[in-house]
Amino acid sequence: MEQHAERLDTAGLAAAVARDIPTGSYVNLGIGRPTAVAAYLDPAQRVTLHTENGMLGMGPPAEGDAIDPDLTNAGKQPVTELPGAAYFHHADSFAMMRGGHLDVCVLGAFQVSARGDLANWHTGEPDAIPAVGGAMDLAIGAKRVVVMMSLFAKDGSPKLVPECSYPLTGLACVDRVYTEVATFAVTPEAVMVTATYGMAFAELAERLQVPIVAG
Amino acid sequence: MEQHAERLDTAGLAAAVARDIPTGSYVNLGIGRPTAVAAYLDPAQRVTLHTENGMLGMGPPAEGDAIDPDLTNAGKQPVTELPGAAYFHHADSFAMMRGGHLDVCVLGAFQVSARGDLANWHTGEPDAIPAVGGAMDLAIGAKRVVVMMSLFAKDGSPKLVPECSYPLTGLACVDRVYTEVATFAVTPEAVMVTATYGMAFAELAERLQVPIVAG
Amino acid sequence: MTAPAYSRVCASAAEALAGIEDGSTVLVGGFGMAGMPVALVDALIEQGATDLTIVSNNAGNGDTGLAALLAAGRVRKVVCSYPRQHDSWVFDGLYRAGKVELELVPQGTLAERLRAAGAGIGAFFTPTGAGTPLTEGAETRELDGRLQVLQYPLPGDVALIAAHRADEVGNLVYRKTARNFGPVMATAARTTVVQVSEVVPAGSLDPEAIVTPGIYVDRIVVTGERAARGEQ
């Protein structure tokens, strides 16, 4: 277990996720915050980015004249195409996801349970418009499901929980959780803390209702 | 019911099948004898030929320098490509067949039953090597399944039968049967003779164990 | 180009949408605005069919296209994966007011149900959504070591899609991620209508690169480059 003195800021969190992606991986970065990981990937990692709307070899965000309304990421933001890119239709794209061909996906989360259940599509509030997109397909499909989130909600309650109270996205699917104060490996045996950032293991253990071990 | 004085020869049978294919149809001609139908299609019919091994817009047999080992029909004979052709892989080709998108397929048969059951893949003999290919997919997939066969086996027994004795290819799937002496429409109500060739209706009715009506 | 009587090329979007009946299930391509058949959706509003079930990845953006169709009260039910967007206020309001029904389907299951409809697959088991509220009540089975859910085909009466180019016999090619749902929706509907930037002679498209073979395309409307690219 690595111990660091400072909490991770947004950039630091994205960089930490990026650093741990194995060389040569095919990776999906979902929508929203995880898409920031792309900027911290080292070209030497030779990561190929997949976007659910039908592309492998997605490049950085498009700007100015490079913006093409026919070329977007899953968040509908304009992106670019790298040499070696390939386009395919939606059934083929999700066959790739569901079939277990992506090495890593990075997702945001409302909650993750101690056994790796993921809740990230619906708060369950009566007035909320539910929307799931490709989250359930990524959760069950990628070889490694990485969650990137703040460890505590605004009210201070932990988001790594014994059982999710929000509606589930997938069962026992999360492998790694990256937060601003600690990173976790979720295994069948235990939730292992792999690194801490500005918070001692003892304090973590006290604030979480989930039993943790130092990894 | 049309009545013709002469039996159909091989060419005449293929021509009769070709003549009845509706204008603008997408058609699969299976393997073996039905492939001869292609030569009798009128360009004004604008028929597009499908081959199960992944092509729409198949052209005539290839000869001489036009022979390309990468371009064959379902019988593995060299063929050509017409303007407007498209290639696709096997799962897509059979999705097209199974999904009901082909207007007509033409198949050979060992037996057809009065309710349209088809037997054309296996004689059931103990020493026979069974082989089915795409026959079962065509039988259940094409909008109209046309059988082209001789009406009587070498021993004189009819191949249009009350119940198939050979192993089935598909249940209640045959719509039309073209033979050298008569053509039939197989409907839920009756087997209707639509034309005779050199054999009187009365003789047909006597030689078949299947009740027939003049259509 | 010449358009003989049997041509699939229609003179207008209105002509291409003739005959769509009240109560139809309409598959609408696009992922956000990429691949969205804007001209065809506008023509559907003009055409007047109502009580529609709309199958599309999203539930309308801003005040045009699908959002305008919703605002006009023509839609009974939306089947989609991601209705909630920053500019989905029309759907949001109708949904909260109980004026439109929502069937929320995980995106991959949506795509696969459309494919199944086109491919003659009667039903399929998928692990997506197993154990979640989106598959409550569905038949489940443990297969390949994990819980899977039985899902059924999602056929359409009509598909409205956008492609880049068509040839005279209806073969289609797309542009970049605007391809998305177009190819599967084209296979899943009884009648498929496509808007394209141009129609080229048969033989002009590379037979190795055709994404949607013409067998899946019934009517073609040429809307020009900008409209075909999802711009207004």
Added chain:
Amino acid sequence: MTAPAYSRVCASAAEALAGIEDGSTVLVGGFGMAGMPVALVDALIEQGATDLTIVSNNAGNGDTGLAALLAAGRVRKVVCSYPRQHDSWVFDGLYRAGKVELELVPQGTLAERLRAAGAGIGAFFTPTGAGTPLTEGAETRELDGRLQVLQYPLPGDVALIAAHRADEVGNLVYRKTARNFGPVMATAARTTVVQVSEVVPAGSLDPEAIVTPGIYVDRIVVTGERAARGEQ
């Protein structure tokens, strides 16, 4: 071209086939000789793995390729749709002698079971073969007004396929009807080995026209134009 350590391009077919174990299920592309990975099958014979299950549309032609593998006694079982051909005497003899097991699968079901294995579909219902001896004992259900049969995925340990060209990141394009089973088999195996006529730099292939994305390709062997086109 240069081949860095991480390159998928192998120096020889022998290198590409290293590690195939006895008892493996090997998916072999091709429809007759079109798309048949002749060089890879020859290398498999050299490599020596035995007790194999071979999944392929046919069961070998003449005395070379799959027929030679069968003749060498390496094949326990053949899963195919059409073993009986005018030149399938090797298979015919072994089958009649009870020396090779046959699982006969309708061609479309073979293709769809391979697709299911690659697409994470746990099982599917298909009308193909319902009520025939080929689906005896299978689970059936009436769906969409007709009898359908439940079919399971058909995954491979290894796929051996032939394509026309690869780029450096493994994207593949095919030629004409030699495409056939290659794309689905590439998705269905843990390790996919492809023989191609040439490897071109990344970016040389049209991204709109790629049939098999590189994610499905593990090892590439350049065999030159003639071998890639199924000629001996």
